[in-house]
Structure formats: C-alpha cells, structure tokens
Amino acid sequence: MSQAQPLLETQSISKLFGSVIALNDVSFSVRPAEVHCLLGDNGAGKSTLIKILSGVHQPTEGAYFFEGEPVSFNSPREALERGIATVYQDLALIPLMPIWRNFFLGLEPTKGWGPFKRFDADFAKKTVREELLKMGIDIRDPGQAVGTMSGGERQSIAIARAVYFGAKVLILDEPTAALGVKQAGVVLKYVVQAKTRGLGVVFITHNPHHAYAVGDRFTILKRGRTLGTFTKEELSREEMIRLMSGADELDAISHELEEIARREETVDQELAQVDKQLAKTLEKLDDDTGTVQ
Amino acid sequence: MTVTATSPPKADERVAELGLVGILLRRPEVGAVLGALVVWVFFAIVTPEHWIGLGGVARIVDSSSTLGIMAIAVALLMIGGEFDLSAGVMTGTSGLIAGLLSTQAGLNFWAAAAIALAFALLVGYINGMMVVKTGLPSFIVTLATFFILRGANVGVTKMLTDQVRVSGIDKVAGFGLARQVFNTEITLFGERFWTAFIWWIVLTLIATWILQRTHWGNWIYATGGDANAARNVGVPATKVKIALFMTTAGAAWLVGIMNDVRLRSAVASQGIGQEFVYIIAAVIGGCLLTGGYGSAIGAAIGALIFGMARVGIVFVGWPTDWFFSFLGVMLLVAVLVNNYTRARAEAMTTAMAKARTETEEAEP
Numbered sequence: 073m074s075q076a077q078p079l080l081e082t083q084s085i086s087k088l089f090g091s092v093i094a095l096n097d098v099s100f101s102v103r104p105a106e107v108h109c110l111l112g113d114n115g116a117g118k119s120t121l122i123k124i125l126s127g128v129h130q131p132t133e134g135a136y137f138f139e140g141e142p143v144s145f146n147s148p149r150e151a152l153e154r155g156i157a158t159v160y161q162d163l164a165l166i167p168l169m170p171i172w173r174n175f176f177l178g179l180e181p182t183k184g185w186g187p188f189k190r191f192d193a194d195f196a197k198k199t200v201r202e203e204l205l206k207m208g209i210d211i212r213d214p215g216q217a218v219g220t221m222s223g224g225e226r227q228s229i230a231i232a233r234a235v236y237f238g239a240k241v242l243i244l245d246e247p248t249a250a251l252g253v254k255q256a257g258v259v260l261k262y263v264v265q266a267k268t269r270g271l272g273v274v275f276i277t278h279n280p281h282h283a284y285a286v287g288d289r290f291t292i293l294k295r296g297r298t299l300g301t302f303t304k305e306e307l308s309r310e311e312m313i314r315l316m317s318g319a320d321e322l323d324a325i326s327h328e329l330e331e332i333a334r335r336e337e338t339v340d341q342e343l344a345q346v347d348k349q350l351a352k353t354l355e356k357l358d359d360d361t362g363t364v365q
Numbered sequence: 366m367t368v369t370a371t372s373p374p375k376a377d378e379r380v381a382e383l384g385l386v387g388i389l390l391r392r393p394e395v396g397a398v399l400g401a402l403v404v405w406v407f408f409a410i411v412t413p414e415h416w417i418g419l420g421g422v423a424r425i426v427d428s429s430s431t432l433g434i435m436a437i438a439v440a441l442l443m444i445g446g447e448f449d450l451s452a453g454v455m456t457g458t459s460g461l462i463a464g465l466l467s468t469q470a471g472l473n474f475w476a477a478a479a480i481a482l483a484f485a486l487l488v489g490y491i492n493g494m495m496v497v498k499t500g501l502p503s504f505i506v507t508l509a510t511f512f513i514l515r516g517a518n519v520g521v522t523k524m525l526t527d528q529v530r531v532s533g534i535d536k537v538a539g540f541g542l543a544r545q546v547f548n549t550e551i552t553l554f555g556e557r558f559w560t561a562f563i564w565w566i567v568l569t570l571i572a573t574w575i576l577q578r579t580h581w582g583n584w585i586y587a588t589g590g591d592a593n594a595a596r597n598v599g600v601p602a603t604k605v606k607i608a609l610f611m612t613t614a615g616a617a618w619l620v621g622i623m624n625d626v627r628l629r630s631a632v633a634s635q636g637i638g639q640e641f642v643y644i645i646a647a648v649i650g651g652c653l654l655t656g657g658y659g660s661a662i663g664a665a666i667g668a669l670i671f672g673m674a675r676v677g678i679v680f681v682g683w684p685t686d687w688f689f690s691f692l693g694v695m696l697l698v699a700v701l702v703n704n705y706t707r708a709r710a711e712a713m714t715t716a717m718a719k720a721r722t723e724t725e726e727a728e729p
C-alpha cells in the first residue's frame with residue numbers, strides 16, 4: 073500500500089446536531105489509489121462523516137485537511153471544485169431527466185457567448201456515451217430518463233460522472249446497499265477501476281464482504297466513535313464482522329454470534345460470486361490498461 | 366439481442382426501436398398539440414364560416430395572448446416544482462399601481478410602470494423566500510398572498526378613487542409610447558391584431574430556449590425533479606425557485622401593463638380566478654403537478670386551446686357560462702392524455718432497460 077501523503081484527512085472531528093452527538097473525536101484519512109472503507113451500523117455516523125468531507129456539514133470541532141492544507145467547505149460545490157466528489161445514498165440523480173442532462177447537472181458545458189451562451193447538448197450527449205462506454209456501460213440513448221434505468225446503472229452513472237469531472241477523492245455512500253449480487257459486483261468493479269486511476273475512494277457500506285473485496289484500509293465507526301483504522305493484513309474478515317456487529321457487548325454476544333453464523337452462509341455464497349466477478353474484472357482491467365498505454 | 370455491455374456502439378438499433386412515435390410520445394407537449402387539433406377541427410366543423418380564415422385566427426390569438434404569457438411563466442414555475450396562486454390577482458395589482466400612480470399622483474406612465482414592476486418583483490421575491498425558508502407548500506403561501514392582494518386591490522382603489530376602477534390612464538404622459546411598446550393594434554393581411562401576441566410568441570421562444578438550451582433550464586428541471594439531489598451536485602435550487610417566483614410576478618406585471626394600455630383603465634377585480642386558468646393551461650401543456658417535467662411551448666398551446674374555446678363558444682352562440690365546464694373537461698382530458706403518453710413512453714424505455722439488464726444477467 074502506498075504511504076503517500078493523504079488526499080484528505082480529518083483530525084479529531086466532532087459533530088453535534090443539537091444535543092445529538094453524531095460524531096465524536098474521529099480521525100480519518102484517504103490516500104491516492106486507495107480504497108478506504110468506512111464501516112458501521114445504522115446511525116453510527118458514517119453519512120455524517122462523509123457529509124463533512126463533502127462540504128454539506130461543517131464539523132463542530134476538529135480539523136480538516138485537503139492535500140495537506142486546512143480547509144473549511146461551506147457547500148458541496150466548494151468541495152467539488154477541489155476534487156471531492158460524492159455519490160450520495162440518495163444518488164443525486166433526477167429520475168425524470170435524461171442521462172445526458174443528469175451527467176452534467178451543476179457543471180454544464182457551454183458554448184457561445186453573452187446572451188447566446190448555451191448548454192452544449194451535442195457535446196454532452198456524445199461525452200456521456202463515451203464516458204459510460206469506458207466503464208463498460210453501453211447506453212443507446214442518452215435521452216433516456218434516468219428513472220427508467222436499473223439501480224446498478226444509476227450508481228455507475230454517478231460514479232462515471234465523478235471520475236469524468238476529475239475527482240481526486242470519490243466518496244460513495246452505501247452504493248451497493250439496494251443492489252443484487254450481480255449489480256453490486258458491477259459497482260465494486262468501478263470502485264476498483266477508480267482506484268487504479270489513482271483516485272482515493274471512501275467507500276461506505278454495511279456489508280463487510282463488499283468492503284473486504286475491495287478495501288485497503290478499514291475504519292469502523294460505532295455510535296459516533298471510531299473503533300480504529302486497520303489495514304487488510306491487520307484485520308481478518310471475521311474480526312471485522314465482529315467489530316461491526318457490536319459482538320463485544322457481553323450481554324449480546326451469544327445472540328449475535330448465532331445471527332452471524334446464520335448470515336454467514338448466505339453471505340459467503342454472495343461473496344464467492346463477488347470475488348469471482350472481481351477477479352474476472354481485474355483481469356480484464358489489466359488487459360484494458362495494457363492496451364490503452 | 367446478444368449485445369454485451371462492453372460491445373462497441375453498434376447497439377444503436379435500440380434507439381431505432383424507440384422510433385419516431387416513441388420520441389414524439391416522450392415530448393411533454395404532445396397531448397396539447399393533439400388537444401389543439403381536436404378543438405380546432407371541432408369548431409371548424411361547427412362554425413366554419415367564422416372559424417376558417419384569418420378573421421378567426423385574429424380572434425383566437427387575441428383571446429390567447431396574455432393568457433399565454435402567464436401560462437409560460439407559470440409553466441416554468443411548475444417545472445421548478447412550485448405553484449403561484451397570486452399570479453392572476455398580481456396582473457390586477459400591477460395594472461392598478463401603474464394606473465393609480467400615473468392618474469392620481471401625476472407620475473409619467475413609465476415611471477409608474479417601473480414602480481409597479483419593482484413592487485411585483487418584490488412580491489415574487491417574498492413568495493419565493495417564504496416558500497423556501499418555511500418549507501410550506503407554495504399552494505398555501507401564495508394563497509395568502511392572493512387574498513392579501515385581492516383585498517388591497519379593491520381597498521386601495523376605492524380609497525383613492527371612490528370607485529373600483531381607475532380610468533383616464535390614456536391622458537397621462539408617456540402613455541402613447543407605452544401603448545406602442547406593450548400592446549397596440551396593428552393590421553396584418555387586412556385583419557386587426559393586438560401586439561401582445563408578438564410578445565407572447567417571443568417570450569415562448571425565449572422560455573423554450575432557456576429550458577432546452579441553457580444550464581438554467583437544466584437547473585429548473587432538476588430543482589423541480591428533486592431539489593435536494595440538485596443541491597447535492599451544486600445547483601442553487603433555492604435561488605432557482607426564488608427567481609421563478611419573480612419571473613411569474615414579472616410576467617403578471619407585463620400583462621397588467623398590457624391591460625392598462627389596451628383598456629385605458631384598470632379594474633380592481635382584474636385577474637381574480639385567472640390563476641387556475643394559467644395552471645390548467647400549463648398542465649394541458651404537459652407540466653406535471655409534482656414538478657420536474659413540462660414545456661413552455663406546451664403551455665403556450667394550452668393557452669391557445671383556451672383561446673379557441675372562448676372564441677368558439679361565442680361564435681357558435683352558446684351561452685358563455687359553459688366556458689368553465691369546458692375548462693374542467695379539458696383539464697380532465699389533458700391529465701388523462703398526459704398520463705397515458707408519459708406512461709407509454711416510460712414503459713418503452715423501461716422495457717429497453719429491462720431487456721438490457723436481462724441480457725447482462727444472462728451472461729456467464
């Protein structure tokens with residue numbers, strides 16, 4: 073794993089919503105060409121942390137550095153301008169709008185000048201096709217409404233958009249949550265692809281197996297606090313699941329182990345598929361990179 | 366279909382599958398165009414001697430122009446996800462302010478009109494601010510504005526003139542030029558037209574340009590489609606909404622001034638009840654009540670349908686009371702047709718997406 077300077081870093085960040093402590097003393101960083109997984113149960117504070125990273129919220133306490141300098145973003149736009157792109161859980165795609173309009177939303181390419189300055193639709197349509205094709209999605213009709221696409225395709229569009237606009241950091245909030253195995257595999261493929269292009273990826277998930285398949289480092293949040301950051305070597309999958317699911321709470325242990333054991337089976341099958349898929353993709357990816365360069 | 370996800374873009378055949386019909390069905394204004402054709406043919410059969418020919422056209426256009434100007438502004442606002450129930454009464458307020466300031470306070474008509482514009486934009490701004498700051502439905506917020514303005518229109522006019530109308534606007538300085546600019550009679554091919562119709566056409570084109578060809582249009586659709594998602598990618602959704610409320614108020618001002626210069630007077634009840642006609646015209650034109658979808662040309666055609674009905678009912682000699690029943694029927698038909706065409710278009714695209722996903726899943 074590269075030990076390069078982190079692209080972004082938070083030091084002892086806390087966030088209060090009124091009297092609710094959503095985050096407490098959280099330090100976190102992501103380096104170039106790294107997938108850093110952010111894990112934790114519902115309400116652990118994952119979304120809050122990435123909303124701070126992406127400029128939606130400001131931290132109540134603590135410091136935030138981007139490429140080594142302290143920053144304070146007042147809007148998602150400011151973070152976006154620095155190269156921090158976020159694919160939100162709720163996607164930030166507009167279902168009724170065509171793909172090409174969605175792809176460039178907020179950063180529309182223009183041509184012409186003065187009162188005749190206009191949204192360059194031809195360029196947008198052409199680019200959207202090309203960019204998605206690079207990710208292996210062949211859209212026939214950029215005019216298709218995004219709402220009519222499958223969940224995996226929509227996630228992929230959102231990721232392709234972030235990559236196209238030169239993101240240095242890609243933040244993904246539970247991109248695989250609502251997807252089936254196959255579709256989740258497609259998204260995981262793009263996560264790896266973004267990493268190989270040198271982006272730092274913050275990947276949030278509930279699913280330890282998705283995390284383990286693509287992650288380099290793992291940070292586990294629990295009730296707003298971090299249980300630590302681990303590299304893949306330091307943390308076995310079983311241990312990760314244990315940390316995530318709160319099995320260290322004595323009174324809950326036996327019940328939860330049962331639960332895990334039961335889930336393990338289905339999850340292992342799922343994982344086997346994802347791993348297979350991923351191995352295939354990586355192979356293909358190597359080939360592609362070989363031919364591009 | 367065995368096209369894989371990574372195949373080169375020969376897969377264009379699926380665009381062809383959608384075909385011309387599918388593409389037409391995907392346009393929001395398709396229902397309005399069909400409706401306009403039906404209404405036109407209907408009156409052409411019932412009253413051909415009045416209807417067919419330039420005389421009929423002049424009457425229809427006259428009856429649709431100011432309504433059309435309002436309908437496109439309201440359509441933009443609806444695409445942006447909001448309503449404005451004060452839009453109708455605002456045409457009255459603007460006309461009254463300009464009329465009262467010029468006849469009672471002795472201002473030049475242009476100065477009076479400018480003050481009326483400032484007031485209208487302020488009301489639009491307040492409407493917008495209240496909606497975005499309180500999160501209340503714009504239906505409620507602008508209903509309040511509607512009642513406030515409705516009361517003030519009559520109250521202030523009575524207070525200053527002891528009447529419910531302002532007359533003699535044509536005697537004030539600046540009136541002549543204002544009439545030339547905003548709304549005057551011209552003769553085209555031997556028929557008399559009011560120039561408001563030129564404004565209507567030009568504004569329809571500008572609104573369409575903005576919606577289809579500028580980043581502003583993208584922002585309007587996105588704001589109405591999902592304001593939160595739009596904000597997340599950096600669209601200033603709040604500003605967009607406020608700007609749209611101000612645009613609607615600005616259009617109401619324009620129509621108010623057009624009425625002043627045409628009628629040479631202003632009445633305190635002007636515009637009341639029209640707000641629904643604007644909304645219905647926009648809906649006939651393909652705007653969804655939930656926002657994020659619609660077109661300016663559609664709204665203009667929606668207004669044209671109303672113009673045709675208003676004129677046609679008079680030509681045929683039916684009691685004009687029936688106009689409102691016609692309005693209701695048109696609204697119902699429009700909503701049903703729009704639902705159907707949209708569902709059709711979406712079913713087609715969904716079927717395509719599904720076919721594609723299934724091909725993907727079928728691969729080893």
Ligand SMILES: Nc1ncnc2c1ncn2[C@@H]1O[C@H](COP(=O)(O)OP(=O)(O)O)[C@@H](O)[C@H]1O
Binds near residue numbers: 089094112113117120
């Ligand atoms: N805007 C907000 N206002 C008040 N409380 C919030 C807000 N956002 C999140 N919280 C609270 O902060 C905690 C962490 O939430 P979140 O970051 O969404 O968790 P996760 O994404 O890990 O499920 C929760 O208790 C949640 O209720």
Ligand SMILES: [Mg+2]
Binds near residue numbers: 118119161
């Ligand atoms: Mg969350």
